[in-house]
Amino acid sequence: MEDSKKREVQNPKGLNVFLEEVRRSPLTVTFLAIFTGLFLGGIIAALTSEQMYAALRVSVGEGIKVGAQAAWNTYRALFLGAFGDPAKISAAFASGDWLQINRALSPFFESLVQATPYIFAGLAVAFGFRVGLFNIGAEGQIFVGALAAVWAGVFIKGLPAIIHAPLALLIGGLGGALWGFVPGWLKAKTGAHEVIITIMMNYIAFRLSEYLLTGYLRDPNKTTPISAPIETTAWIPRLFPDPNRFHLGFFIALGIAYLVYLLLFKTTWGFELRTVGANPSAAHYAGMNIVRSTVITMSLSGMLAGLAGANEVLGVNRNLGVAFSSGYGFDSIALALLGNSHPLGVVLAALLFGFLRNGAIQMQLTAGIPIDIISIIQAMILAFIAAPAIIRTIYRLKPPKEVEVAIRSEGESA
């Protein structure tokens, strides 16, 4: 180690400079975190495969071989599920039949469909992080957004699609905004810790959705607690024929991500918000209104999460059942950190999570490996991103030149 260090100092040129940069770059840590998470996921897949234990009885080498095979099969199924089968895709293109091409490519587009709510929810958490607020309540805001959107989709009738769909999306966003406003307002006015308040708001939202779906919003023709289908005018249009569910919401999400980027990094107001996040007391002495920025940030963050719920209801499910979100809100915390709380990073991380999730759904169907393995992988990636020192120790990376801006929830007041 000592030797190579000296050499680099003596000869800071060419490849060495590049390697040095790579070793210090935070991006390296991000990639290695993802890689390590996936690698450990593979080990878990191997360790839990019954074939491996059967093979271990024969010999250790055989056991390792079969275990590696199991891990490989898991990721193969995941990859095929997420992107589609290359053989099928090329065959479809060779045949030139549109229907077949659509079928072959639909896994890929389905991954984008899965990534869409992740983009919205990840933006919600990332936006809060940038202003120093920890919105752990995205899950609840997603539920309320979905409830509001499904209400607008079912009970508002007779509007043309060009008005109805955007209106329903907006109402969904406002529902989420309300769920973000409450903790923001309480934090600003009373100092109540937003983490605890948003956790409580999550569970209030779950119970509220169960209440509404067994009563007011329930489809009277169904025995299960599920809402009536929304009016066709409220649909976010799908772009391809069935079974491809790819819909306009993906581009709306990208547009919103760009807007968030502009707001945070290209406006004075965004600068103010980020200053409040980076150094609240400096912001206060500079005359910035912390109360207002807290309330607005939590509301906007809630709105983004609400859009995730509305988008799912209007673009994918077109009705609302109990427990429809299954963890988007909590995954989005991991995702926002992975994307370094930057809109572009969030979009990339959301794509990764979307492909993982869709791949895992297919994997569960084809290879019989429970989908929950991706939660394990995501948790490990989150741990490595949150504690980059672990990754640096494993791979002997050097600390970054600039001081990393750590995300920290304030602990003084609960």
Place this chain on the structure above:
Amino acid sequence: MTAQTMGRNSVQYISPTRERVMGVLFLVAAVAMWFFFLRNTEPGVVTTFGMTPGGSKVVAPDWVFETSFALQVLIFLTAFLGVYQLARGFKQRTNLILGIVSGFFIFAFLAWGTAGVSLNLAGLLRVMVIRSVPLTLGAFSGILCERSGVFNIAIEGMMLTAAFTATLFGSVTQNIWIGLVSGMLSGLLLGGVLAVLAIKYKVDQIIAGTVINIFSTGLTSFLSAKFLQKYQELNNPGRFPNWDFPGLSQIPFIGPIFFSHNLYVYTMYALLIVLTVALFYTRWGLRLRSVGEHPKAADTLGIPVNRTRYMAVLLGGLMAGFAGTYFTLGSVGRFDEVLTAGRGFIALAAMIFGNWNPLGAFGAGLLFGFSDSLAGKLTILRVPIHNKFLEMAPYLVTIIVLAGVIGRGQPPAAGGKPYEKE
């Protein structure tokens, strides 16, 4: 209460505004009891409360009384308390009176809901105690961690993992005690993960907790789907039997409610005492709390801050692990995916509602357990309240407490901040 003020600001400032708000609130409660309950009660109708839980051998006679008369008494008492509060003020005892008024209100509600029918009050309270177990034990875990200055929002994940581990090992070995110990150890392990992430790597403690929660949900669901559902014999760890506490369990009404349970309930009582004494009356507890309140001062006095925190978080993990094993070994006797269903977060709420104090957490656990228990019986009562709103109650009251409407809670001052030596 005296314990809680030790080492804290013992001079309590009583806001005159809050005094008046409370007085008005009591009067509003009296009016509401008249408006919602008494007005809708026919004179002469009786309320019947069963005083013996189903299946209990210790029999107590039913309690039968005239509904409207009971309501009148409760309304009169509540109104009196409100007027007294406005005229003279209860000063330090305001919170106690608030508790009493809330109790009156709940009793009036039950009496009105039961008018003309009968409700097994003893059964309701017995279920309350049972439901409070994971909440109180989980809150104890939170108290241990947060008193030392480490947020623990991973109680849910630790409980879930422990429930799973206890089931698996208990089934494999066919020994419920091995199940119990392995579950507790898995909680300890996750406590170790939280401690290393939060203390060594200085990861934000909320994020560290989120890591554990996501990981636990993923791992237990994955393994359960892969193995437990396939091989049912792996999902049968057995249950701890009920045991009548000698003597105490023979008291009518009280005995069957509090002293005819399994190991978990008695351990909860014991831990309540042990934890209160340890935290507030020993040097160990003083050190633990000082590390959570003012780590720099503690360090100056030679208390090893991070080592103390490690110990507290590990103990917290062990406690959460014990709480988690309740779900399988103490309750249903089998593991299902995500069977904790957010109870870890209600435990967090109980910790806050109980003001980071074991006795308070126990009270909050009972209160939340009561709302849970009542939610299950609402359909018998024919009252126009949906049980989903009762299930919301723990979360709502926690928000109200956090916002300082009813007495602001006092969290440990250094909570959530990693300690760095200068």
